[in-house]
Amino acid sequence: MSETIRTLSLIMVCAPLLGSILAGLFSKILGRKGSHRATIGLMLVSLGCAIAIWILVIFHGGSYVGTIYVWGLSGRYHFDIGFMIDNLTAWLMIVVTFVSTLVHIYSIGYMADDDGYTRFFCYMSLFTFAMLMLITANNFLQLYFGWEGVGLVSYLLIGFWYQKETAVFGSLKAFLVNRVGDFGFIIGIAAVLTYFNTIDYQTVFANAQRLFDANTTISVFPGTHWSVLTVICITLFIGAMGKSAQMPLHVWLPESMEGPTPISALIHAATMVTAGIFMLARMSPLFELSQTALTLVLVIGATGALFTGMVGVVQHDIKRVIAYSTLSQLGYMTAACGASAFAAGIFHLMTHACFKALLFLAAGSVITAMHHEQDLRKMGGLYKYMPITYITFLVGALALSAIPPFAGFYSKDAIIEAVHNSTIPGHTYSYYCVLFGSFVTALYIFRAFFLAFHGKERIPADTKKHLRESPWVMWVPLIALAIPSTVIGALLAYPLLYKANSLFGNSIFVLPKYDVLKGMAANYHGWFSYALHAFITWPFWFAVSGIFTAWFCCWYMPNIREVITRRIAWFYYILVKKYGFDDFNQIVFAHGGRRLGQFFYYVTDAKFIDDYLVNGSGRAIQWGARMVRRIQSGYLYHYAFAMIIGLLVFLGWLEITDTHIGLFKLLTSNYFTVE
């Protein structure tokens, strides 16, 4: 069976690559239709293989771990391309290929009149390939390859409309911020290679306990002794912070909304940004051994979950609201991993992939209908014109706000409960963050919902004439995503999270002392009673009050918003400024970097090297020549005098150095004296 899985995996990974090559290099031959047919066809092949692997792995207990070929050899190290197909990978590949296929189909409609049509499909398939490489990797280097691959495609796609200045700025920002994270990541991989002598997952995980017992320390800064495992975990987590947009490296994600909306759905919501969460879950055997790293993960995740969500409340761009929502939800997933509830984190990743892709695609549907208008202040009352988009957006919003029985409820509630039950330092602070976060989540998403679909129509008159429901290629994916957004929570919560032998198998490692999900399993009695139980829990009422607040402020009494904004102007200002992260980066890193460059250019290069060293040596020779010319007066007696001086110096030198035939001695000796 493992041979079958190996073959299927190869096809699954390579099909999108082939599609990308076809759409990218042969678009002239294939044409627009041919390109999207080829890529979508191959995506369907990939999806089929993923489903087949999933069935084999989940229901028949199959798995495959092995090397496909050796990529490079260097001394005693060897770098392989290989697959590690286990339960975790099987779930992830379903999510990736499913969302990716739907987004491919949706793009036919969304990108219909774009000049870069085939390029777009080429990039999307390339992205899917890189993402699949990332999740199927069996070693750190291949993980890094996929990691960088998705980063590259993300850069290309944010800057897809490269004539738009904000898009170029956004893509550059994303690339640079990710570079910071990736720098930490590669240091982590280097540390793994140094201390484990291999980058193969299985060997590393098998030896992690031994390294922990040996209590090996490393001195990162002089005078400090940190456990090697902690250092490895933290540096790897820095990589995850960049890719999964955790504070303070989250600044690139809102900017990435400059890209086309299907990309925001695929890359910046459903798949790529969850790579960090996947990595945390994959590295659970390492993270579990370092309480310090878990604390960091938990606190950073929880902080992001609350504070980035609050920024979403004041955004006017519909995509930006959802982008901040993504940041917040990524914070939830990270917090889950920090609380050792890796399964809950991955489960939320899966539900989030469905409902967030749904929200983005629904927003995209609104945006195309509004002729690329994204400002919520110019919408309102859209429910009459776009019923399907309206309903699907509502489903997504309910799922996001964790209202039972929608998918988000089961995953998010599990996370909040897991953080509550956690014993890791910092869990109290984190619990209040994620709890209050559920209020904020409901507030911002329903604020966007009511502003866009209800209330007074603020649509410009000429847009209104053309306002109608999007074509079927766009609403079919919406419905295809709305269904799992509704049901998978109820279906999968028990087998993934609470069952004694969960569907994640042994791909996720949790120490018994941190195992919070086990404790929660005792209180789980089926999806229906769990949903009913929600009515007596805090998170639910927080969410409901969020929805109520949004309804009150945006639909029932829209004018109250201005009053509130005036009352808490300072707080509003902080939120609009996004806590100053952007300004800080702009001033310190962008301007500071430019200043530093200018310093090196004007002072070190222009002044010191060019002026002092290069021109200076020329000037010194000129000056020396001018000085020497003065000696050359042209008068004979000067020359004669110089000769005599020279002779005297020569004789004097002889006198000093050679005492045997010294002139003075010769003169004073009585050798010549005649008797």
Place this chain on the structure above:
Amino acid sequence: MISLSSYLILGAVLFGLSIAGIVLNRRNIITLLMCVELMLLAVNTNFIAFAHYLNDIAGEVFVFFILTVAAAETAIGLAIIVLVYRNRNTIDVAALDSLKG
């Protein structure tokens, strides 16, 4: 008996005078030529003194050579001075600075 060193001192004094003459003379190029001759004479004095005290004839022979060469050199030098005067209408040393760099 006059000692060797007395002769050598005389030679040195003559030599020093001639140097002073070359360096301090600012006016006449003929004085310059005379100083050069004086320098040669100072050297000749040394040769004669050594030849006498060491009983070696070679020194005296050398003096003859030097005198001959000096005579020839003076002749050429004077000829050059005449030419210089014809060309530049002056033999003022301070005016002859065409070697200046």
